[in-house]
Amino acid sequence: MAAVLEAPYAERRSFVREWVLTVDHKKIGIMYGVTALFFFLLGGLFALLVRTDLLVPAGVFPAQDYNEFFTMHATVMIFAVIIPLLTGGFGNYLVPLQIGARDMAFPRMNALSYWLYLASGIVFLLSMVSGMPDAGWTSYPPYSVTSTGPGIDLWITGLHIAGLSSILGAINFIVTIQRMRAPGMTLNRMPLFVWSMLVTAYMQLFGTPALAGAITTLLADRHFGTVFFNSAAGGDPMLYQHLFWFYSHPAVYIMIVPAFGIISEVLPVFSRKPIFGYHAIAYSSVAIGFLGFFVWAHHMFVAGMQMSEGIPFMISSMIIAVPTSVKIFNWLATMWRGAVEYTVPMMFASLGFIGSFIIGGFSGVIVAAVPLDMQLHDTYFVVAHIHYVLFGGSVMTIMAGLHFWYPKVTGRMYSKKLGYLGFWLYFIGTQVTFFPMHLLGLAGMPRRIASYDPAFQFWNDVCTVGAYILGLGTLVIIYNLLYHAKRGPKVGPNPWVARTLEWQTSSPPPEHNFDEIPVVTANPYQPYTAEELAQAAQSAP
Amino acid sequence: MGNSWLPVQLTQMAHNVDGLFYFVLAVVTFFFVLVEVLLITFLVRYRRTKRNQVGANVHGNNKLEFVWTLVPALILVIMGVASVHDVYAAQTQPAKPVVIQVIGHEWYWEFKYPNGVDTHNDLRIPAGEDVRFDITSQDVIHGFYLAPMRMQQDALPGRETQFWVDVEPKYVGQTFLVPCDQFCGPGHPTMVGHMTIMSESDFNQWLATEKQQQSKSSGS
Ligand SMILES: [Cu+2]
Numbered sequence: 001m002a003a004v005l006e007a008p009y010a011e012r013r014s015f016v017r018e019w020v021l022t023v024d025h026k027k028i029g030i031m032y033g034v035t036a037l038f039f040f041l042l043g044g045l046f047a048l049l050v051r052t053d054l055l056v057p058a059g060v061f062p063a064q065d066y067n068e069f070f071t072m073h074a075t076v077m078i079f080a081v082i083i084p085l086l087t088g089g090f091g092n093y094l095v096p097l098q099i100g101a102r103d104m105a106f107p108r109m110n111a112l113s114y115w116l117y118l119a120s121g122i123v124f125l126l127s128m129v130s131g132m133p134d135a136g137w138t139s140y141p142p143y144s145v146t147s148t149g150p151g152i153d154l155w156i157t158g159l160h161i162a163g164l165s166s167i168l169g170a171i172n173f174i175v176t177i178q179r180m181r182a183p184g185m186t187l188n189r190m191p192l193f194v195w196s197m198l199v200t201a202y203m204q205l206f207g208t209p210a211l212a213g214a215i216t217t218l219l220a221d222r223h224f225g226t227v228f229f230n231s232a233a234g235g236d237p238m239l240y241q242h243l244f245w246f247y248s249h250p251a252v253y254i255m256i257v258p259a260f261g262i263i264s265e266v267l268p269v270f271s272r273k274p275i276f277g278y279h280a281i282a283y284s285s286v287a288i289g290f291l292g293f294f295v296w297a298h299h300m301f302v303a304g305m306q307m308s309e310g311i312p313f314m315i316s317s318m319i320i321a322v323p324t325s326v327k328i329f330n331w332l333a334t335m336w337r338g339a340v341e342y343t344v345p346m347m348f349a350s351l352g353f354i355g356s357f358i359i360g361g362f363s364g365v366i367v368a369a370v371p372l373d374m375q376l377h378d379t380y381f382v383v384a385h386i387h388y389v390l391f392g393g394s395v396m397t398i399m400a401g402l403h404f405w406y407p408k409v410t411g412r413m414y415s416k417k418l419g420y421l422g423f424w425l426y427f428i429g430t431q432v433t434f435f436p437m438h439l440l441g442l443a444g445m446p447r448r449i450a451s452y453d454p455a456f457q458f459w460n461d462v463c464t465v466g467a468y469i470l471g472l473g474t475l476v477i478i479y480n481l482l483y484h485a486k487r488g489p490k491v492g493p494n495p496w497v498a499r500t501l502e503w504q505t506s507s508p509p510p511e512h513n514f515d516e517i518p519v520v521t522a523n524p525y526q527p528y529t530a531e532e533l534a535q536a537a538q539s540a541p
Numbered sequence: 542m543g544n545s546w547l548p549v550q551l552t553q554m555a556h557n558v559d560g561l562f563y564f565v566l567a568v569v570t571f572f573f574v575l576v577e578v579l580l581i582t583f584l585v586r587y588r589r590t591k592r593n594q595v596g597a598n599v600h601g602n603n604k605l606e607f608v609w610t611l612v613p614a615l616i617l618v619i620m621g622v623a624s625v626h627d628v629y630a631a632q633t634q635p636a637k638p639v640v641i642q643v644i645g646h647e648w649y650w651e652f653k654y655p656n657g658v659d660t661h662n663d664l665r666i667p668a669g670e671d672v673r674f675d676i677t678s679q680d681v682i683h684g685f686y687l688a689p690m691r692m693q694q695d696a697l698p699g700r701e702t703q704f705w706v707d708v709e710p711k712y713v714g715q716t717f718l719v720p721c722d723q724f725c726g727p728g729h730p731t732m733v734g735h736m737t738i739m740s741e742s743d744f745n746q747w748l749a750t751e752k753q754q755q756s757k758s759s760g761s
């Protein structure tokens with residue numbers, strides 16, 4: 001059996017057969033990752049354009065250009081980078097390996113998800129040629145109905161395709177995780193990253209249709225004479241906001257729950273300790289996934305709701321902070337009495353992620369309070385909040401994950417020096433770019449403005465300098481990872497002495513993942529022994 | 542600097558909201574410091590050394606889980622309850638306020654005063670009186686945002702939103718900006734009105750002269 005499976009692996013295949021026609025979850029995961037990193041550079045470029053504009057109060061670019069830049073920045077980062085990289089990239093590569101399966105449940109549908117994702121990205125790219133969307137990633141009507149040109153139509157088309165890709169991917173993950181686990185791997189023995197992917201897949205499955213509804217009606221209002229959002233004809237623009245946020249608040253958790261999963265894998269390995277509170281971490285993800293569907297109107301406290309109507313949503317938004325803080329404390333407790341090694345992924349996960357993400361969590365509690373949101377809504381305080389969550393949280397974790405699984409995926413090691421340089425540029429850049437935005441927001445600077453009151457210039461310039469630091473950090477990181485993919489020193493199957501199943505097979509794993517399907521008898525977070533570590537150190541190349 | 546922190550508080554409501562803000566900020570800062578200190582301490586104290594190669598064999602602790610679930614939950618309940626009071630205070634309308642209609646346009650603010658006076662980007666507010674804003678939009682969604690009052694409501698087409706203010710008299714003569722904070726297109730950053738705080742008598746006098754001038758210019 002093993003011989004039959006290995007036979008095609010040995011023969012050389014053309015690029016088309018190797019990549020374009022592949023249905024191997026690992027190759028598809030790599031394609032997701034590489035594509036998403038390309039779009040990460042693009043989205044980052046738009047961010048730098050936005051920050052460059054804000055160097056001077058009058059703005060550098062015309063307001064219309066600026067509006068297109070920030071719309072493209074958020075659209076690309078959310079729909080073409082963070083979601084596909086975490087679910088399509090990490091999820092695809094790791095889930096079958098971590099549950100001891102040979103592939104996803106539906107390998108061809110998996111490939112389709114990738115190609116749909118690529119198509120959505122190409123549609124976003126096309127809009128750069130024919131006119132970019134300019135209504136923000138939220139694209140509220142009536143402005144998004146009145147905005148002319150093909151930009152918003154392309155935006156809707158791209159989102160529809162990305163949404164379909166998401167839904168297919170979610171179904172695939174749910175079936176794979178529910179049905180294809182190795183013998184002995186009960187739900188309560190699954191790696192925490194798999195738990196987080198299961199929760200994320202359910203959120204995508206239930207949330208994405210609401211987004212599809214919102215943007216389909218938007219398209220109809222734009223071109224087919226419908227009046228869903230036209231108040232003069234009896235429609236209501238708030239309907240769009242409800243539908244949009246019913247997806248887009250869970251979307252924030254779609255972008256952070258898999259990140260939580262990655263952190264839960266990295267911390268115990270480099271602390272040489274079992275994860276603290278396995279069940280608490282797993283079930284708090286479930287709680288977040290569930291509660292995430294009951295907070296959406298906290299984006300609409302000042303959008304025409306009666307003020308007291310915000311109270312239930314304030315309460316649900318505050319409750320959701322509880323499972324998140326449970327995770328934070330369990331992660332800290334994982335490092336407590338550990339033997340912490342300062343590897344590059346550990347730096348991103350500990351100081352980088354925990355150290356930055358909590359600021360986004362705390363500012364989230366502040367804007368969840370209705371009276372405080374009445375003041376801070378649509379100011380830079382909210383921009384600071386979301387960037388501490390999505391950059392200090394999701395992107396920082398993506399970097400932790402990339403540096404953690406890189407030797408598994410490539411079979412080689414990056415330069416650790418450049419890795420640390422990238423980390424410090426990211427850590428410092430994050431604080432310099434995003435922390436002053438809190439101050440600007442408190443002082444009353446509205447978001448999404450191409451020019452601003454000169455009184456705000458100092459902190460804006462600081463933010464812009466920080467953004468350039470982040471840009472430099474991104475280049476260092478990507479260069480380091482690309483350059484060493486073919487040239488770095490070779491590593492063995494398990495260079496970090498990690499516990500999950502992907503480390504129990506070769507680096508990179510063979511096409512069929514495991515010569516023999518493993519039998520699982522416990523969760524992967526078992527204590528380390530001195531003998532085992534000494535042995536691992538000896539066998540390391 | 543004044544541009545790095547909260548602006549002046551023109552109303553009692555602004556004082557209350559800031560009180561809530563500082564309370565939440567204090568709690569949040571306490572936990573922020575706690576987490577960062579634990580993080581750094583554990584990173585340094587339990588770093589990998591020749592002697593410290595293996596972490597302890599600890600899987601968890603139900604008592605701790607219980608504590609760090611319950612304590613944040615209780616604190617969040619307290620924050621929520623503290624917030625509810627301010628919500629109802631803001632929502633409860635004063636009797637017989639001066640009503641100023643606020644209408645968002647691409648890209649300016651229109652203000653209509655009780656006697657029919659109509660201005661663009663020129664908001665005048667009598668101090669020491671209850672003033673209610675009835676807010677709507679002629680076209681797309683705008684955001685009527687008064688930072689010194691710590692208050693905003695979207696200006697929506699086909700729907701009226703409201704809030705009210707009562708400015709303390711000591712601010713008479715001062716002016717403030719009235720930006721639009723809900724994205725509304727290329728004119729969004731320049732959609733900024735001015736707000737002048739006036740004494741009651743100055744306000745009424747201004748309304749009267751303005752009324753005369755406006756009817757003259759529309760009559761001719
Ligand atoms: Cu939300």
Ligand SMILES: [Cu+2]
Binds near residue numbers: 721723732
């Ligand atoms: Cu506006």
